[in-house]
Amino acid sequence: MFGQRLRLARKRAGFSLRALAERMDPKVTAQAISKYEAGRMMPSSAVLAGLGEALDVSLDFLMSDRIDVLDGLVFRKDSGTSARDRARAEAVLIDNLERYLTIEEVLGIPPAGDRFGDCRCDCIATEAEIDERADRLREAWDLGMDPVPSLCALLEEKGIKVVEADLPERISGLACRAMRQGRVVADAVVVSTRTTVERKRFTLAHELAHKIIRSTGNPGITLERAMDRFAGAFLVPGRDLLEKVGARRRRVTYYEIARLKHAYGVSAAAMLVRLGQVGVLSASAVRRAFATFARGWLTTEPEPMCDEQGFAAFERPQRFRRLVWRAVGEELISPVRGAALLGESLEVVEWQVSGPPVTHLIKE
Template identity: 25%
Template sequence: MRAFNGERLKEARYYNSLSISDLADKLGVSKQMVSKYENGKSTPGAEILFEVIQTLKFPSEFYFQMDEFDEGTSGTFYRSRLTSTQKQKAPSESIKKALVIYRDYLEEHVEFPILVKPHFENIEQLIEEKNFDEIAGKLREFWNIGDDPIPNIMYLLEEHGFVIGLLPTDMEKVDAFSSHEQINGNDYYVILSKKVKTSFFRQQFSLAHELGHWIMHSDLIDPQHLDTVEYREKESDANDFASSFLLPKRSFLKDLAQGPINLSLLASLKGKWHVAIGALLMRAYKLDAITEEQYVKMQKQISYYGWRKVEPLDDITEKAIPLSLRQATELLVDNNVVTAAQIPEQIQKKYNRAYPISMLEEVASLAPGYLSYKDGEVVRLK
């Protein structure tokens, strides 16, 4: 008889954002018993296993498998609130693993862009000197995008080989995160951002922030080894890089010179630069285009107008959805390389992970039910 894998139970529990006590209540057992299940000291009986499957929505096979692949990580940078707990972060780690596995599976059939980092002889010195304009400028030059606005940074990142995903709706205290991942010797840099309760313009900045971690920190720092003060500093550096990358100094100052610099001007520039008014204001202040008095005054005006939560254009601008994995999947299915229903089966066979179909559809930004379609079925579109 196959052994029950307690680590898989813990992973499924984390994915569902449940504590041990939460799961114990749903299963009708003590939290000590759930802990024993997860630590391999006890095996749930048939009735409890049925309740586990019904509660956590993972297939029964998931709990009786061992990973059949090598993996590694350089550590994860979370752009999250300081109050985020391990319970709140853990579901995102499950999403990240499924996302990387899905991308690795597609690599067998699809040629994706290769992620290449520009060479810096003095990157550590530039970081020490807080010269984020030069770092951002070199990356823009390397990607041949000049000083122009970036209409959609998510698509720009996918075009250059990043693996992008969205966090489910219940992970409210994690804004975004990124890390360097390895699966069976294949390297990926993964970025996940919020799916809801954020605007397209805030999404732009969050992704640029994670891009900053990639270019400045991913080869030099393991975030798990940073203390709180050091971590805050790296987060601040990533924010400053994001500002420099999204709002190149020369071009942005030229636009500010239209003056006078007020919220009306910044609101008009938001539509051009695709960056939130709050971020535009901060960049103007850090470039010394406005005084501290002007900065404080406009911050108060932002609060007065209620723009902390919703700014102009937020409600009428749709957030970006990752395209890379979805398009690669559709390419395979449309060209009869595999059927949609075979993809979860082949992932299970290769990686020994029987993921819920809905979870795979979510990480690949596929329509619900896409991976369940069998040959001969009619797919009904909205």
Template identity: 30%
Template sequence: MVDAFDPARLTQARRLAELTKKDLAAQIGVTPAAVGQYETGVARPRPDLIPQLADVLSVPQTFFLRGRPTCRLDASMAHFRSLRSTPKGQREKALSYAEQVWELAFALERHVQLPVVDLPGFAGGEVHPGSELSPEPEQAARELRKRWHLGTGPVTHLVRRMEARGIVIALPQEADASARTVDAFSTRAARPVAVLTPNRADDVYRHRFTAAHELGHLVLHSDATGDRAQEREADAFAAEFLTPRESILPLLPRRMDLAQLSDLRRIWGVSVHSLLFRCRELGLVSDATTSRAYQRLRALEDQPGFCPEPISGFPGEQPVLLRQGFELASETTGLTIPKLARILAWKPERVRELLGYRDQRPVLRLVSNVGAAVQRHTAEPASVRRGPWPAANANHLSEAID
């Protein structure tokens, strides 16, 4: 075990556990400098420390073995919407989370063929000069719509469309609490990955704009600088991609009408706030009118037509690529979660989390009164189900999610 110890795996597990080197050192009885040496490969942990590391970091001992495909990410390879306000530890955990999402996708591709990546300039994790879209955000959005045959109308099922083009979409669950707090991020490493954090999933309109924003990063920015200019460009791409100027301009009110914007919200799948900004951006209303409209909008936030709508009511905006990939592999090759866990050297519950399955076991809760010994709560059914599409031909998943 010690001879095959992989320093990068220790770093990944420590970041996922949100522990500093000092924290980990204190729990296994060594110095922080020793942990640093383990992670750089200068020294190897003693054999008796391997079980302790596995226990503290909640991974199998085999997790630390070399030989499995990896995707090492750093902050320069991912676009964080809130880079400056995101603590380093949370960024590192989020990056390690994205690494594991990529590893899961890679493992599944041994059993099924996931959709081919269809992004301009993208091939095998490298950007090929001359084949990208226009560097201008609005023009790039129009070019991508044309490439994906989206026409000029509303983009339905945006998340599923991105998955059908080979982009892996992840939505962290409770086990990745800090990854949930990172606003959103994406990376082009090896296979494009976009993490759409649940702090926006309570409103499908914000969720869709975030997805389009990350799509903008993927097609516009090969390097992540974290500056505001890149964020503004991604926002401009998202606005044009979801509401093309030539299509939305004739529909927007010339005099401020929030009710009309609410109707457009439902048709185009963007928030009233975004449509209001679009009105000002396209020169239909003044800054003063926009400011007053925002004030009125805040007073209407809990009213029908203006209140948030969670993505739970919109299946097309919920990621399914990894889960359906596993289900197809399960049907055609007999892949199971325990087998997949052994391939990845993860705990089975970690595999379930990243596949998007909730813990299916009944929950035992003790109550205080003697008359009732326990309360039993049963979670969502445990059976593995197919998504809302028919099975794909052979071991191809593209047709199932497009």
């Protein structure tokens, strides 16, 4: 386990074996580091501390055994994503998940069971099947046809660990199952703090799709395209959209698209694509829109959602912080440990525990 963590930390830092050896104090050879990674040798405590410092990771990260492997790891990424970016994202995920599992252990919370059994399928062959799967999941979760107020809250309620983290620029999200001793200890979805709320919601729905649909039986539908289709159908149910805008339209105005994107909490581009998918607009009308007035929508979001308003006010993970504060409040962990888990200063945590000093509350 230590060897796997060391290799991941080295890739995250972008170091070769030789480059890491050159940065080490005390000095060790590249061959020795290779043996550490292969599990053929363990470093001394002094070398272990040096590895943590050279790689800018904690000893807890290098030595923890809470997670053996990330199974089914899938990235939502640009084509130019490097191996270093993927390693960095994986390390961020492991660090966050291990802190999450730590606080659940403190509170005696058992792992969540499988919430997707009846809705999961091994293979889909048509786009209509994808929409049907999205509708079936909404029905199973009693969501009706209304817009989902918070994807983060919904997924956390269903037992998925949702993490918002500073991911590399070319990666907007990832999903996986964290394994320990051959069993699943956490289903996880990670989204980047760099993305807009519109893209964050779509990314969460896309990563949810990976937990429902495992493959496509149609060479004309790639798995990532299927995930995007599911995300659109889950966020914007076809029947509800048809009731709002009508079954067949020659065109849909900018005004209507702007109102619809704010109603469902998706990007204008995703809304335009969805209008084509459900048959409101023809495929040629959608292509024409992206070639003209919607040309820049993939890079610049029109009518963006404002921070702390509408969907943006609720679309952030809450459960981990709630659990940490519960443990601090019940004195199951110290404020020092709480600060470490939250990644905040002890001063801030102590202020939140006791409130502002009394002198601040006395009027002169």
